[in-house]
Amino acid sequence: MARQRSKRARNRLRLALAYGFLTVAATVVVFPYLWMALTSFKPIEEFFTYPLQWLSENWTLGQYRAVLEDPRFLKSLWNSFVVSTTVTAVSLLLSIPAAYGLTRLRVRGGKGVLVMILSSQFFPPMIFFVPFYIILSQFQLLNTISGLVFAYLSVTLPVCTWMIATTFRNIPYELEEAARVDGCGDIRTILEVVLRMSLPGIITAGLFAFVLAWQEYIFALLYTTTTEAQTAPVILFFFLGQHQIDYGRLMAAAVLLSLPIIVPFMVMQRYFRQGHGEGGVKG
Amino acid sequence: MTATAASLPPLRRRRHTWIAKGYLFAMPLLVVLALAVLLPALYNVVIAFFDYNAMTQAWRFAGLKNFVKLWDSPYFWNSFVVTLIWVVGNITLQLAVGLAVALALNSIVRFRGAFTGIMMIPWISSFVVVAILFLWIYHPQLGVLNDLLLRLGAIERPVAWLASPELAQLSLILANTWKFFPLVMITLFAGLQDVSTEQLEAADVDGANPFQKFRMVTLPTIMPSISTAVLLSTIWAYNSFTLPIIMTAGGPLRATEILGLFIYKQAFDSFDFGAAAACSLVLFVQILVVIMLYLRVLDKR
Amino acid sequence: MAKVVLRKVRKEFGSSVVVHDIDLTIPHQEFVVLVGPSGCGKSTTLRMIAGLEDISAGEIHIGDTLVNDMPPKDRNIAMVFQSYALYPYATVWENMAFGLRVRRYPQAEIRRRVEAAADILGIRDMLDRKPRQLSGGQRQRVAIGRAIVRDPEVFLFDEPLSNLDAKLRVQMRTEIKKIHQRVATTMIYVTHDQVEAMTLAQRIVVMNAGRIEQIGTPQDMYERPATRFVAGFIGSPAMNFVPCSISDGGAELGVRIGESLVLPVPAGRRDRYRAYSGRSMLLGIRPEHCFDAKTHQPAAGQAPFEIVAGVVEPLGIDTMVHFELAATPVCARVNSYAVSSEGERLAMVMDMNNMHLIDPQTDKVV
Numbered sequence: 001m002a003r004q005r006s007k008r009a010r011n012r013l014r015l016a017l018a019y020g021f022l023t024v025a026a027t028v029v030v031f032p033y034l035w036m037a038l039t040s041f042k043p044i045e046e047f048f049t050y051p052l053q054w055l056s057e058n059w060t061l062g063q064y065r066a067v068l069e070d071p072r073f074l075k076s077l078w079n080s081f082v083v084s085t086t087v088t089a090v091s092l093l094l095s096i097p098a099a100y101g102l103t104r105l106r107v108r109g110g111k112g113v114l115v116m117i118l119s120s121q122f123f124p125p126m127i128f129f130v131p132f133y134i135i136l137s138q139f140q141l142l143n144t145i146s147g148l149v150f151a152y153l154s155v156t157l158p159v160c161t162w163m164i165a166t167t168f169r170n171i172p173y174e175l176e177e178a179a180r181v182d183g184c185g186d187i188r189t190i191l192e193v194v195l196r197m198s199l200p201g202i203i204t205a206g207l208f209a210f211v212l213a214w215q216e217y218i219f220a221l222l223y224t225t226t227t228e229a230q231t232a233p234v235i236l237f238f239f240l241g242q243h244q245i246d247y248g249r250l251m252a253a254a255v256l257l258s259l260p261i262i263v264p265f266m267v268m269q270r271y272f273r274q275g276h277g278e279g280g281v282k283g
Numbered sequence: 284m285t286a287t288a289a290s291l292p293p294l295r296r297r298r299h300t301w302i303a304k305g306y307l308f309a310m311p312l313l314v315v316l317a318l319a320v321l322l323p324a325l326y327n328v329v330i331a332f333f334d335y336n337a338m339t340q341a342w343r344f345a346g347l348k349n350f351v352k353l354w355d356s357p358y359f360w361n362s363f364v365v366t367l368i369w370v371v372g373n374i375t376l377q378l379a380v381g382l383a384v385a386l387a388l389n390s391i392v393r394f395r396g397a398f399t400g401i402m403m404i405p406w407i408s409s410f411v412v413v414a415i416l417f418l419w420i421y422h423p424q425l426g427v428l429n430d431l432l433l434r435l436g437a438i439e440r441p442v443a444w445l446a447s448p449e450l451a452q453l454s455l456i457l458a459n460t461w462k463f464f465p466l467v468m469i470t471l472f473a474g475l476q477d478v479s480t481e482q483l484e485a486a487d488v489d490g491a492n493p494f495q496k497f498r499m500v501t502l503p504t505i506m507p508s509i510s511t512a513v514l515l516s517t518i519w520a521y522n523s524f525t526l527p528i529i530m531t532a533g534g535p536l537r538a539t540e541i542l543g544l545f546i547y548k549q550a551f552d553s554f555d556f557g558a559a560a561a562c563s564l565v566l567f568v569q570i571l572v573v574i575m576l577y578l579r580v581l582d583k584r
Numbered sequence: 585m586a587k588v589v590l591r592k593v594r595k596e597f598g599s600s601v602v603v604h605d606i607d608l609t610i611p612h613q614e615f616v617v618l619v620g621p622s623g624c625g626k627s628t629t630l631r632m633i634a635g636l637e638d639i640s641a642g643e644i645h646i647g648d649t650l651v652n653d654m655p656p657k658d659r660n661i662a663m664v665f666q667s668y669a670l671y672p673y674a675t676v677w678e679n680m681a682f683g684l685r686v687r688r689y690p691q692a693e694i695r696r697r698v699e700a701a702a703d704i705l706g707i708r709d710m711l712d713r714k715p716r717q718l719s720g721g722q723r724q725r726v727a728i729g730r731a732i733v734r735d736p737e738v739f740l741f742d743e744p745l746s747n748l749d750a751k752l753r754v755q756m757r758t759e760i761k762k763i764h765q766r767v768a769t770t771m772i773y774v775t776h777d778q779v780e781a782m783t784l785a786q787r788i789v790v791m792n793a794g795r796i797e798q799i800g801t802p803q804d805m806y807e808r809p810a811t812r813f814v815a816g817f818i819g820s821p822a823m824n825f826v827p828c829s830i831s832d833g834g835a836e837l838g839v840r841i842g843e844s845l846v847l848p849v850p851a852g853r854r855d856r857y858r859a860y861s862g863r864s865m866l867l868g869i870r871p872e873h874c875f876d877a878k879t880h881q882p883a884a885g886q887a888p889f890e891i892v893a894g895v896v897e898p899l900g901i902d903t904m905v906h907f908e909l910a911a912t913p914v915c916a917r918v919n920s921y922a923v924s925s926e927g928e929r930l931a932m933v934m935d936m937n938n939m940h941l942i943d944p945q946t947d948k949v950v
Contacts, residue, residue, distance in 0.1 A: 017387075029402060106305070
């Protein structure tokens with residue numbers, strides 16, 4: 001009896017410790033974003049008070065207005081959007097049939113090919129710095145959206161293919177056969193069973209591709225030097241490089257850049273986690 | 284028999300046509316990958332053995348000259364060492380934080396989803412945004428970190444987190460850990476799901492204390508996940524670029540110039556494409572060694 | 585009208601032949617069970633009828649149509665899978681309606697059929713649920729329902745009950761039989777469980793190693809097995825096989841077991857067995873055809889013998905007693921009160937009218 005009670009007490013203590021620790025950790029995780037948001041609404045004068053004034057007394061949208069009135073930033077947001085959606089569409093278009101062919105059709109060596117495709121993910125991006133630069137300049141693709149899309153595909157394609165192949169592999173063959181007996185032809189079986197069943201995985205892969213392209217910085221920095229094709233992360237860095245760094249504007253821009261990633265992620269969180277748990281390697 | 288028959292492909296006799304069809308489906312992808320991955324990777328190997336003259340834009344075969352140049356360069360060796368510290372520091376911190384959070388998540392039931400979601404935020408955050416956030420937090424005069432520590436009395440005057448050679452590396456590693464611990468956390472959390480409740484109860488019956496239970500039951504079960512997590516975070520640490528280049532650009536005094544930055548500077552500051560390509564190969568080999576070690580460890584089990 | 589005809593149907597996987605040129609005709613509305621051990625080719629045969637597996641050689645006709653190269657969707661068949669194969673993202677209603685929707689039935693007709701099938705199966709109030717909210721038995725019903733609504737020419741069942749627990753299996757067995765009586769369609773059912781085969785089938789097809797061993801009614805299979813394999817496969821507990829020889833004593837004919845035991849062959853069988861006298865044969869006798877002499881007086885054609893009881897297994901209604909005849913383990917089903925402990929000497933009676941004589945060279949029952 002006493003032993004049991006002490007065990008219950010210990011369990012309660014353990015739970016309290018776990019929740020306490022997680023609350024602290026969650027605070028540390030969220031704090032930078034909170035601080036970013038607080039800063040972005042603060043008028044510039046309050047930046048220099050000492051000690052720092054954490055909560056502003058005069059909320060302002062001035063920084064956002066300044067950022068959104070900046071044609072370079074707007075253009076870069078548009079570029080980011082175009083690059084990301086194109087990369088997502090092309091990645092899915094190429095990786096869905098490939099994953100289908102390499103898993104559902106049971107080709108010899110299909111698994112080996114998949115592993116090879118995925119292992120290209122272990123190449124450091126630095127080995128692409130120079131070759132991509134030369135290839136893109138040869139084909140007049142420096143400073144173009146297409147050039148960036150091409151560079152990003154080298155990262156998104158292997159991961160998307162792997163993710164989708166993993167979900168495809170988990171679909172029982174009997175389900176496909178049931179659909180055939182139910183009266184489906186090849187195409188309808190693929191659409192109504194294989195794709196329908198793996199929708200969560202496909203959405204995850206698509207999100208992955210979008211997020212990767214949206215936040216990518218290295219290739220965008222190296223291969224775009226004019227506002228024509230520069231994406232938002234590069235422009236953000238450009239704000240930084242100015243003589244007098246305007247942190248208020250920078251934070252407002254960072255908020256705007258983060259929203260398109262964090263909001264859908266929060267919505268899709270369950271799918272996203274599932275996909276990464278299964279076969280995700282890169283994030 | 285029914286079990287195997289059920290998992291057999293539908294039309295196995297036409298094996299050959301199906302093989303062709305399978306690769307036909309994969310063909311567009313394979314072509315694009317050949318152009319976007321294989322070709323540049325091989326091209327990089329070729330470039331490593333050539334000399335590039337930025338003025339005349341002429342290529343000249345250089346043999347091993349680029350590698351010799353690296354060997355003789357003190358900056359290369361500086362980066363080499365900085366990278367090692369960077370990698371080890373990141374693994375250690377990410378593993379510690381990731382494991383602690385994973386264990387905590389595993390022992391709760393309510394709000395588990397919510398907490399997991401919050402913990403994943405850094406991972407999906409944009410590198411550039413993270414870099415800017417931490418630049419702002421570390422800011423010597425306007426930064427909230429100094430403000431907080433001053434208020435708490437932990438420091439007496441503002442600290443130059445990123446501007447002092449002694450602290451810059453550590454500050455960067457902390458920021459990078461914030462960004463990457465979720466990857467370790469989620470990998471270990473998945474591993475923790477395999478820990479058998481029965482084994483834990485058996486240990487309970489045997490009178491083991493929580494620490495012994497962790498060592499005898501939990502740890503051996505999640506060991507494969509730990510090595511996977513270590514592999515992933517090692518590769519990611521080696522491949523780092525965005526955070527350091529925005530936050531310190533390798534400074535102060537090259538104290539944070541990891542190999543990624545060194546390669547970047549070789550290529551796009553000094554336009555020494557050959558040396559950059561050669562150095563990226565050296566980096567690649569280091570990663571290969573890590574992967575090999577990982578496979579060896581897996582083999583042993 | 586759908587009879588199913590298989591002519592010299594053959595299936596090869598690579599170099600191994602899984603189904604050897606089998607011939608089988610299944611008349612309209614018959615319930616046929618393909619039964620056999622794992623790997624005997626029964627499932628492959630069913631899947632060839634369904635069109636899920638190519639035919640290496642031979643012909644399959646459904647009704648009057650040669651279906652060799654016809655995809656499953658055009659064969660007008662319905663199939664119930666071992667794993668149920670329900671679409672997990674769809675409700676029960678959608679699962680059952682899917683095959684009709686694909687075939688563009690009008691909405692009202694779909695509704696009528698799904699509801700009718702749901703009524704037959706007693707799943708009317710589960711139509712809005714998803715498969716994962718159902719128990720194994722309920723899922724099985726949905727899988728059957730999906731087949732019923734199609735009103736197909738041929739129903740195929742691939743081990744549909746093997747994922748259910750024993751009690752549910754018995755219950756679903758009865759229901760499947762009822763369904764056959766109600767929808768009166770040709771049904772082909774694959775199982776490895778001979779009890780399922782015996783209880784469900786109008787005709788049983790026993791398969792072994794890719795060949796058909798015997799085709800017949802359940803009663804045929806039990807009383808007149810054609811081969812040693814069928815004799816041993818059908819019936820539970822399994823038939824005993826004891827090495828023996830036929831000793832010809834002029835008018836009398838005896839089954840000689842070991843040194844001393846000779847059991848007389850009943851008059852009706854003497855002419856059939858005489859040809860085998862002097863050769864070493866196998867005596868096949870079911871446990872339920874060995875009685876104890878205490879409660880069972882030997883009648884005509886029944887021969888007394890003595891044993892020393894080995895392991896004794898009381899089953900309640902009667903008792904299994906294990907013993908040896910000529911160093912071969914044999915089992916008999918005796919009255920519960922006839923034997924109580926190991927080592928007891930026991931007087932037995934063997935019903936020679938139900939004996940089988942097997943030629944070990946051909947494994948055929950003679």
